[in-house]
Amino acid sequence: MSTLWAFLAGLVFGIGLILSGMTDPGKVIGFLDVAGVWDPSLAFVMLGAILVSFSAFMWAERRTRSLLGGAMHLPQKRDIDARLIAGSIVFGIGWGLAGFCPGPALVSFGSGQDKAAVFVAAMLIGMLVYAVAERTRRASTSA
Amino acid sequence: MTIDWAHFTPWTSLAGGLLIGVAVAMFVLLNGRVAGISGIVGGLVKGLISPRSGEIGWRFAFIGGLLIAPALMRLLGTSVVPRIDASFPTLVAAGLAVGIGTSYGSGCTSGHGVCGISRLSPRSLAATAAFMLAGMATVFLWRSLA
Secondary structure (H helix, E strand, C coil), X not given: CHXXXXXXXXXXXXXXXXXXXXXXXHHHHHHHCCCCEECCHHHHHXXXXXXXXXXXXXXXXXXXXXXXXXXXXXXXXXXXXXXXXHHHHHHXXXXXXXXXXXXXXXXXXXXXXXXXHHHHHHHHHHHHHHHHHXXXXXXXXXX | CEECCCCCCHHHHHXXXXXXXXXXXXXXXXXXXXXXXXHHHHHHHHHHHCCCCCCCHHHHHHHHHHHHHHHHHXXXXXXXXXXXXXXXXXXXXXXXXXXXXXXXXXXXXXXXXXXXXXXXXXXXXXXXXXXXXXXXXXXHHXXXXX
């Protein structure tokens, strides 16, 4: 049951991304191009999304179980460290280069764009590099 | 600063944003999880190296929903023509940067930019500021070089 709901959440998320314009890298780059001819549309995407999810999280934070009865898995870390900032800067550089972030890239891959497929493949390799590096780091610190 | 009025779509972007918010709300209230796409995908990749049970199905289901979305939109009569100007080598570099960066930074536009900001998480506010500024600086430099 929860798997079906996860699918539906992904579907609604994807439709939202398409409708909003986030799956068009040209539009994303137009938003990031503040020094050029600026398209502020994506600020409205964030505004709309936060308007709804803010109240959902207010409700969710007070719950100990989900509405389906499962455990809540909300991130609890609040500290700002070098990994967070350096990682986010590297992500921002990649985002600015191609105009794709993970969600819209997957949706564009789903619509059969070969360029999105290349981006997604490289992104998965990047995540694999991290997973391997982390395992090596943990193995060396625990040894 | 000049506004690109020709491409400015405040209403459809706001509507799309509201739908994204509905999906985030569904996911946290029903599944008890944060809809951060890089985290959902990254968890699958991590599972290739150190498998954990109960962590696979819901991730594939959510990603399946994302992948099916364009087909459903096409059935409803909306087809999207994306402008992808980046060359293949640029796409590879960008994909690697996004994969590595979101892993070290524990999130992307959805996890930090929407969910984290909605939860008023200082971590997510800092991360969002960092990737927004880095993205803007990258586009600025890229445009100056081109």
